[in-house]
Amino acid sequence: MSLLRLAGVNTYYGEIHILQNLTLDVGEGELVSLLGGNASGKSTTLKTILGLVRPRTGAVEFAGEDVTQRATSYRIARGIAIVPENRRLFAPMTVLENLEMGAYLNRDGKGRKEDFERVYTLFPFLHERRHQLAGTLSGGEQQMVAMGRALMSHPKLLLMDEPSMGLAPILVERSFEIIQQVHQAGVAMLVVEQNANMALSIADRGYVLATGRLVLEGPAKQLLEDEGLRKAYLGR
Amino acid sequence: MEHGGEISPVPATPGDAAHTRIGVDDWVAEAEERQRGRGPLVRTVAAIPRPIQIVVFIAVLSLLPFVFSEGNLFRYGLFTLIYALLALGLNVSVGFAGLLDLGFIAFYGFGAYAYAILASPKYGIHWQAEIAIPVVMVGAAFLGLLLGLPSRRLLGDYLAIVTLFFGQAFVVFVNAANPKGLTGGANGIANVDPLNFFGFKLTTTRHYYWFTLIAFLLVIGALYFISESRTGRAWRSLREDPLAAEVMGMPVNRLKIMAFMFGAAIAGLTGTIFAANQTGVFPGDFDISILITIYAVMILGGLGSLIGMFIGAAVINVSYELLSGSNPNPSLGRWLFYLALITVVIARIRPWIRVAVVLAGTVAFGFAVHAIVHALEPSATSGAVTNGGSLSGVMSHWTVIPAHSGASAKYAYVGLVAAVLVLTLIKGWWRAIALIPVLYLASFVWENLLSEQPAVTRLIVFGAMLIALMAARPQGLLGTSRVEIA
The missing domain is CATH 1.10.3470 (ABC transporter involved in vitamin B12 uptake, BtuC)
Known part of the structure; x- marks a missing residue:
């Protein structure tokens, strides 16, 4: 059974038809890449999943429940979390406070302590720097805080919006290692990326979007070898 | 902080966190350090334990009615x-x-x-x-x-x-x-x-x-x-x-x-x-x-x-x-005005020698101008100080106050605004020297125009105060400066 499922989703901004009959799913514990160039509808897909925009037709199902008409906070509480594009940390707040905000919906003190321990085990660096202001960290370090913050809500599904954006090549690699690490801990992931090569190399499956429509889907290995995809997105 | 020459190593301990690292902008890395580097007065106050600060604060405020x-x-x-x-x-x-x-x-x-x-x-x-x-x-x-x-x-x-x-x-x-x-x-x-x-x-x-x-x-x-x-x-x-x-x-x-x-x-x-x-x-x-x-x-x-x-x-x-017109002791507004001028000079001008030159120069300049104008045209210095008080004796011998200031005070006011704008364009000693006649001009405008119209004046002084503050400390007196995300 799939954890997340978009069924025939049509999303509009005003009269502009952005997502056109989009159907995709992410299984439990699966790592799925969503690829596409600029303005292909990747970010709108994430917003639709989170409930920041509502589809005009179609359904968003999460963990077997139709959440199409549910508020963002409801979906977060059900187990979706996101590492936003450009990380969007709360810059003048400490690393610890940022993590706390990630666990905003978790009011249970004991559960929260466990969440802190889990995140600190995954990223010992965050424990070291917990009292430092998030805005004073470097890009790669901020990426870790953003991942930690998202994991604080104990998500079943983690959405990653352009994790490679704004990072030096060496940090991109490190960032993808972290993604794999989190994935191996049992969290399903939907990674939205322009860097198709990198994203497919760690994914189980992939989808390719172009101007709001799915143009390709399949196992990641197969997509990596696909002639059309190479031409269109890998530039070789 | 280390600066220049060597690239500092990646810190191994959290204590080194504030040091510049590769991939971190200096300005961003020093944000916390900068907040600590405040003036001696603020540091002294900050060194007093918080409970004592609070007790003193409450005590002073609750005893005010007896004073x-x-x-x-x-x-x-x-x-x-x-x-x-x-x-x-x-x-x-x-x-x-x-x-x-x-x-x-x-x-x-x-x-x-x-x-x-x-x-x-x-x-x-x-x-x-x-x-x-x-x-x-x-x-x-x-x-x-x-x-x-x-x-x-x-x-x-x-x-x-x-x-x-x-x-x-x-x-x-x-x-x-x-x-x-x-x-x-x-x-x-x-x-x-x-x-x-x-x-x-x-x-x-x-x-x-x-x-x-x-x-x-x-x-x-x-x-x-x-x-x-x-x-x-x-x-x-x-x-x-x-x-x-x-x-x-x-x-x-x-x-x-x-x-x-x-x-x-x-x-x-x-x-x-x-x-x-x-x-x-x-x-x-x-x-x-x-x-x-x-x-x-x-x-x-x-x-x-x-x-x-x-x-x-x-x-x-x-x-x-x-500065209010209904204040029973309007000469306090004059004290406020001159104290504010002197405070700005002391706070914003360095080195100290320049501060001394500006203040002494302004005093000497004033008496000299007053003497010259008095010799040329006695009626130009015979005006009375509006809203007298403890400073009025000095002011009547220092600032030129005509018996009938007429339009001259208004022109001087426009000239003062222009002069302040020009001041921002020049630097160093020239600015310090140019400041002397501008300060005197400010005094002339205050005595002949502003002190007669406190209602308008206080709005102008407010505006000037806020503009000066925003230039010097955009986050306000006690606000924490924002750290922009890198």
């Missing part, structure tokens, strides 16, 4: 506290949650009018304060909810416009009602009862001062705990990045409405005190000028800071009162 006369206590003490309370309330929505609320004064007005209706002969209702105050605060919070509901989805400029409309609508509403109507129209509501707690009536300014002080301390204490709570941090994240806050699952709309309601309740409480103390409420007390004053207090004190609101209120209210 001040009733009039001065009303003017400098009570109104500083009222402004501070209003700024604390406004600070919840603007400073904590980042919602630009321009209708805030309506809640203050609502509190005042609500108390006036509940405790005056107008309707023959005379509620005790211990019942009226909670009712008014809850009512104001409810009004905050009503304003928050339709505007919860508005951001930035749009929210500002809608709330500004709300604030104006309140004034129009209380004004438009005919004299027999709910709010008494332009005549307001008179003979409002003094606050009456279980039979104990607050009658003197001292009583009101102490009661307002208690309210202020309770509010500041409550806000301290709220700002350190989960809700307080959620407000801050909302201020920093509403979208990120929303995808963390925060109930953004509820948080915004809560901020409005908190601020409104504090404003309602303040309005009650104001109405009872004035024994009357009138539409003109709640217009845009008080909103501007409260924003000035908040910006001066530093957005998001609590004690900053008190300091901002003290600076604004005291200087406002000193």
